[in-house]
Amino acid sequence: MASAAAAVTLRRVLLASAALRLALVVFGEWQDAHLEVRYTDVDYLVFSDAAASVAAGGSPFARATYRYSPLLAYLLLPNSLLHAAWGKLLFSAADLLVGLFIDTILKLRGIPEKMRMWSVIAWLFNPFTFTIGTRGNCEPIVCAVMLWILICLMKGRVMQAAFWYGLIVHFRIYPIIYVIPFVIVLGKSYAGVSGRPTLTIWRSEKHLQNDRGSQREGPTSFLATLWDFLSNFITRKAILFGLLSGSMFFAWTGVFFYLYGWDFLNEALLYHLTRTDPRHNFSIYFYHIYLHHQQGFSSIQRLASFLPQLIVQLALITRFSRDLPFCMFLQTVAFVAFNKVMTAQYFVWFFCLLPLILSWSSMKLKWKGLACMLVWMGSQLHWLMWAYLLEFKGRNVFVQLWVAGLVFLAANTFVMLMVIKHHKYTPLFLSSVKPGSKVATKKD
Amino acid sequence: MAVAGGPCLLAVALAAAWISTASSSPDQASFNYSTAQAGTSQKSINCMPCSRKYVGDEYLDALTGQHAHHRDLSEMSDSTELCKGITDDVEVPALSELRRQLVGEGSHRRLVYSLKFGACQDAMVNFLDGHDAHLVIVEKLPNGVFADPFELQHFVERKVFLDVAVFGDTNLELPSALSNRSAVEIHFDLRPSTSSNFNIVIDLPLHARYPVRSYKLPCYRYAVILKILYANRAFRFALSREVIVQPLDASGYATVEFDSPDLFLRYRKKEIQSDSCLWVLKNLEAAPVEKTAWRIPCGDEAHVGFVSSITFLSALVCSMSIVLGTLIL
Numbered sequence: 001m002a003s004a005a006a007a008v009t010l011r012r013v014l015l016a017s018a019a020l021r022l023a024l025v026v027f028g029e030w031q032d033a034h035l036e037v038r039y040t041d042v043d044y045l046v047f048s049d050a051a052a053s054v055a056a057g058g059s060p061f062a063r064a065t066y067r068y069s070p071l072l073a074y075l076l077l078p079n080s081l082l083h084a085a086w087g088k089l090l091f092s093a094a095d096l097l098v099g100l101f102i103d104t105i106l107k108l109r110g111i112p113e114k115m116r117m118w119s120v121i122a123w124l125f126n127p128f129t130f131t132i133g134t135r136g137n138c139e140p141i142v143c144a145v146m147l148w149i150l151i152c153l154m155k156g157r158v159m160q161a162a163f164w165y166g167l168i169v170h171f172r173i174y175p176i177i178y179v180i181p182f183v184i185v186l187g188k189s190y191a192g193v194s195g196r197p198t199l200t201i202w203r204s205e206k207h208l209q210n211d212r213g214s215q216r217e218g219p220t221s222f223l224a225t226l227w228d229f230l231s232n233f234i235t236r237k238a239i240l241f242g243l244l245s246g247s248m249f250f251a252w253t254g255v256f257f258y259l260y261g262w263d264f265l266n267e268a269l270l271y272h273l274t275r276t277d278p279r280h281n282f283s284i285y286f287y288h289i290y291l292h293h294q295q296g297f298s299s300i301q302r303l304a305s306f307l308p309q310l311i312v313q314l315a316l317i318t319r320f321s322r323d324l325p326f327c328m329f330l331q332t333v334a335f336v337a338f339n340k341v342m343t344a345q346y347f348v349w350f351f352c353l354l355p356l357i358l359s360w361s362s363m364k365l366k367w368k369g370l371a372c373m374l375v376w377m378g379s380q381l382h383w384l385m386w387a388y389l390l391e392f393k394g395r396n397v398f399v400q401l402w403v404a405g406l407v408f409l410a411a412n413t414f415v416m417l418m419v420i421k422h423h424k425y426t427p428l429f430l431s432s433v434k435p436g437s438k439v440a441t442k443k444d
Numbered sequence: 445m446a447v448a449g450g451p452c453l454l455a456v457a458l459a460a461a462w463i464s465t466a467s468s469s470p471d472q473a474s475f476n477y478s479t480a481q482a483g484t485s486q487k488s489i490n491c492m493p494c495s496r497k498y499v500g501d502e503y504l505d506a507l508t509g510q511h512a513h514h515r516d517l518s519e520m521s522d523s524t525e526l527c528k529g530i531t532d533d534v535e536v537p538a539l540s541e542l543r544r545q546l547v548g549e550g551s552h553r554r555l556v557y558s559l560k561f562g563a564c565q566d567a568m569v570n571f572l573d574g575h576d577a578h579l580v581i582v583e584k585l586p587n588g589v590f591a592d593p594f595e596l597q598h599f600v601e602r603k604v605f606l607d608v609a610v611f612g613d614t615n616l617e618l619p620s621a622l623s624n625r626s627a628v629e630i631h632f633d634l635r636p637s638t639s640s641n642f643n644i645v646i647d648l649p650l651h652a653r654y655p656v657r658s659y660k661l662p663c664y665r666y667a668v669i670l671k672i673l674y675a676n677r678a679f680r681f682a683l684s685r686e687v688i689v690q691p692l693d694a695s696g697y698a699t700v701e702f703d704s705p706d707l708f709l710r711y712r713k714k715e716i717q718s719d720s721c722l723w724v725l726k727n728l729e730a731a732p733v734e735k736t737a738w739r740i741p742c743g744d745e746a747h748v749g750f751v752s753s754i755t756f757l758s759a760l761v762c763s764m765s766i767v768l769g770t771l772i773l
Binding site for chain 2: 285290308319
């Protein structure tokens, strides 16, 4: 009865989300046809043109600024053959799939249905989320695959996880930042005799405050983590995961290099690794890049911009890798915040992971949660205000815009620290070398 | 000119020799249909085969020195033979008024053209009844301004323009640089129904790039600033290590100025013989429009030092805060 009620509730939430997205897709088609300002994202037109080029027997890279895997153009072939809105429907469906996967992951970890629903709603009715997919941005597909990889790991399907991981790194590159945490969790303590991992089950909020003792469960010293990583690395599952995902990445890359040559390599891969976009964006580096763009960048400058990113990623991995969803969330926030280019579409990369950690946070919406939201959104709106003055009013506010970028980085840092402070560190998998340590579930 | 150093001097001399040779070549004179020969009615009319879609691409070869796409000029240069007999007894409408304004604010604006034909309405209707006629506008965009070809294609799909093409550098992502010159060609269908009283208003959306600031190039990378003064077909060259693409004012803005556009009437008789289909291209000999200038905000080179250092310092402070947070929180 309880599970039937839960299924109905999830079904209703998914149906309502689907209806919302369908309405937005229809509205978007109308707006594009009748109004000067398009609803559809420029990127969607790029994907569609690339797909049309493939449909005509050509290369997707014939379309200028197509900087994605050819797989995306293939996925959007029905745009030319059926209807131009096919891609948007596909991305919106991926959106809904993310909601479903969030529910699956939280159910596997014993989260009560009411909390699960709120977590799912936090994704499905997040304005960033439903506009991104319906405007034709492909990020929901990446989010869905990342969550599917997490589900596969949680269910012990390592080879399947490796298959999708190799594919998604080929597709979008940024998920490479998760490779070390994946290898760490696949270490010696991953699975027991049965071959299936044992998940830590959620405990009630009361225990979040009382159980401070387990806060430092994971290894804390860098050397301990390094030794842990190295000794874990030689486990069969970790090696197989690395080999299969690496092979998948190189296989897809190799196939498309064979088909499309250097166009593919330059546009879909190397461009993202060397990208320096001088146009204004949220990144603190944009003004520095603009002022230096014509002269180029020295090795020291490149290193200086890469170092903070590297330091943060290593620190987060060292401290939190076993609490895999939490580590992935923080890594993604940091990756986006310290990147040389930052646009709003990147935010969904961590929005899809946020619902997975909410249940382990002692931060209440009132007032710390609201404070974090206001600080993050407020600093973003502040940046957008200066960007509007620069781009649409033509005022010279480069310095103010750059300072707003610094403020946004500070806001991201503040939110990360708040989230870390209030999070109950909980390894995703119970160590198989410690039998009988499974914790009983206590519901509210 | 600011030139220094022995090897630089040699390179300058070689480049200047190349340029002076090139400027005397008849191939540089690719403006057969230009207003430079104003008043010479024979030369203001040309013909081109229907298979040739656009007239503006040749502009770009001269503007940017991109000879890779240099067309065979014999297609245009000796078209008086082609035009024989076609233009006899045809009363072609003439332009009586042309205005051009830059409308809007910020990085995204519109060039708005208002045109009036001088012919009386009956003459216009008679002409359009017997001919397919298109207004062709070729707008040579200054450095720092670009047109988005995909946006303009949207106009064609919505039937605002009959056709549109952008020639030259359409890289939307780069800041302004020497290679950024481009030209836009708009084809507007002239029909009695579409041109009310033959007053036409055309909007061309344009976008600004970030201007390049003044800086010194290394010796081996020369900036050849080529300025074509279209009205009197004079060429001026400046060879310099100093790259100043747009003049900057003290308040941090670069000003770009638009040249006068070229307007043509392209027409052909409605009953076309497919084996001898020709467009007649008449230069409407539009008088130079009033100056159009666009002030674009520009990053300040004086900020380089503190922007870079504070950027890197902020990134370091934030990253160390997070590292500390992972240790103590």
